[in-house]
Amino acid sequence: MKISQDKTPKNDGSGLESIDPKVFEIIEREHNRQKDNIELIASANFVSRAVLEATGSILTNKVAEGYPGRRYFSGCENIDELENLAIARAKELFGAAHANLEPYTGSQANHAVYLTVLKPGDRILGMDLGHGGHLSHGAKFTMTGKIYDCHFYKVDPDTERLDYDRILAQAQEIRPKLMIAGASAYPRTIDFQRFREIADQVGAYLLADIAHISGLVAAGLHPSPVPYAHFVTSSTQKTLRGPRSGMILLGEHSAAEFARKIDSAVFPGVQGAVHVHAIAAKAVMLKEAMSPSFVAYQRQNLENSQILAQDLLERGYRLVSGGTDNHLMLIDLTDKGITGKEAEDRLASVRITVNKNMLPYDSQKPTICSGIRLGTSAITTRGFAGEEIHCIAHLIDKMLSSEPTVQTITKVKNEVSRLCKLHPHIDSIDEPEKSNMALERQYQLQH
Numbered sequence: 001m002k003i004s005q006d007k008t009p010k011n012d013g014s015g016l017e018s019i020d021p022k023v024f025e026i027i028e029r030e031h032n033r034q035k036d037n038i039e040l041i042a043s044a045n046f047v048s049r050a051v052l053e054a055t056g057s058i059l060t061n062k063v064a065e066g067y068p069g070r071r072y073f074s075g076c077e078n079i080d081e082l083e084n085l086a087i088a089r090a091k092e093l094f095g096a097a098h099a100n101l102e103p104y105t106g107s108q109a110n111h112a113v114y115l116t117v118l119k120p121g122d123r124i125l126g127m128d129l130g131h132g133g134h135l136s137h138g139a140k141f142t143m144t145g146k147i148y149d150c151h152f153y154k155v156d157p158d159t160e161r162l163d164y165d166r167i168l169a170q171a172q173e174i175r176p177k178l179m180i181a182g183a184s185a186y187p188r189t190i191d192f193q194r195f196r197e198i199a200d201q202v203g204a205y206l207l208a209d210i211a212h213i214s215g216l217v218a219a220g221l222h223p224s225p226v227p228y229a230h231f232v233t234s235s236t237q238k239t240l241r242g243p244r245s246g247m248i249l250l251g252e253h254s255a256a257e258f259a260r261k262i263d264s265a266v267f268p269g270v271q272g273a274v275h276v277h278a279i280a281a282k283a284v285m286l287k288e289a290m291s292p293s294f295v296a297y298q299r300q301n302l303e304n305s306q307i308l309a310q311d312l313l314e315r316g317y318r319l320v321s322g323g324t325d326n327h328l329m330l331i332d333l334t335d336k337g338i339t340g341k342e343a344e345d346r347l348a349s350v351r352i353t354v355n356k357n358m359l360p361y362d363s364q365k366p367t368i369c370s371g372i373r374l375g376t377s378a379i380t381t382r383g384f385a386g387e388e389i390h391c392i393a394h395l396i397d398k399m400l401s402s403e404p405t406v407q408t409i410t411k412v413k414n415e416v417s418r419l420c421k422l423h424p425h426i427d428s429i430d431e432p433e434k435s436n437m438a439l440e441r442q443y444q445l446q447h
């Protein structure tokens with residue numbers, strides 16, 4: 001894989017392969033791993049060639065601090081235009097009144113929100129890590145957990161869904177200054193309007209962390225929190241299919257009060273110079289997310305997720321909450337007699353990549369877990385659909401329903417290879433025809 005600004009890379013000994021063959025070789029190996037594996041980690045995706053080019057561009061050379069028109073270094077005229085473009089696109093795509101594209105990650109975006117409205121020791125009420133929440137929402141061994149007084153709501157033990165009445169009762173007891181709605185492993189639609197009502201009833205600010213679902217929100221396939229939450233944060237590499245980075249959005253109702261404050265909290269509050277190359281990649285990501293092909297992609301993502309969930313249910317697997325509304329699902333493996341860790345390892349041995357995951361009220365340690373989390377965003381980007389999703393469910397079942405024999409492992413590996421060859425890696429450097437437009441055409445043919 002050669003990434004170059006030049007269309008015709010020079011073979012003059014100045015490229016990565018010549019300068020650092022070791023790093024080049026590791027990247028090549030990873031490229032092959034990505035091609036040859038069925039990627040089902042719910043937070044994973046494959047960026048377009050355009051996003052990849054922007055990420056690896058000469059913009060990495062430019063130092064810039066501050067915001068467009070308010071920089072601490074000169075020579076920022078191009079960077080100002082770029083960041084303004086990214087901001088305008090984010091506002092348009094999400095219907096936001098203010099956007100900050102500088103956070104290095106989704107976690108950094110969350111820390112900037114905390115810095116904006118909280119003082120050390122203030123109370124936060126977020127979703128429990130073991131019930132689907134995220135580390136940066138206050139886990140006790142993180143910076144958030146050490147600085148603030150963090151409390152957690154859980155899902156209902158019977159339905160395994162958010163119980164808004166219980167969350168309200170807990171909020172009335174705890175009186176948090178900030179409530180967090182959003183998750184890393186919650187397969188159901190989140191009612192952000194209800195969360196805002198709860199926050200208002202207890203006088204709390206509301207942060208919606210849409211890291212996992214921001215692509216679905218952008219496509220209009222999950223209700224947007226922008227009209228309700230005081231702050232909306234997201235990472236940009238998951239369903240949104242951009243670079244490893246973050247962003248913050250404010251709705252009309254909160255921009256007047258918080259726009260300047262959140263900008264100061266991001267820089268200089270929690271981070272330094274702008275990752276200009278990431279701003280460019282996010283601008284490209286946002287342009288792509290505005291296209292009809294992106295909506296088609298997300299529809300296909302949801303359809304694939306439904307097929308996979310339904311197949312697993314029919315094969316006797318228990319899914320947390322009984323299914324999924326979004327791109328991910330959690331399989332409870334307790335009845336199958338294997339742990340999440342064993343399942344992750346077994347599937348890895350046949351090049352199906354998943355992650356072990358804690359389930360609500362899990363009795364296993366976080367290093368073992370009772371379940372696994374599956375997501376369809378990455379395979380959908382590669383073009384997997386229909387029969388191929390049924391086939392993936394079948395292969396997962398072959399590996400998990402009982403201890404697989406050597407013969408089964410060989411057969412499953414061969415099937416994984418066949419499927420991967422059918423849908424080559426999407427990075428488009430190898431397969432330029434696998435563009436968003438190709439996915440759009442494929443979606444139109446299927447419907």
Ligand code: DSN
Nearest residue numbers: 042043134184185235
């Ligand atoms: N938040 C983690 C996940 O959901 O997988 C990593 O991005």
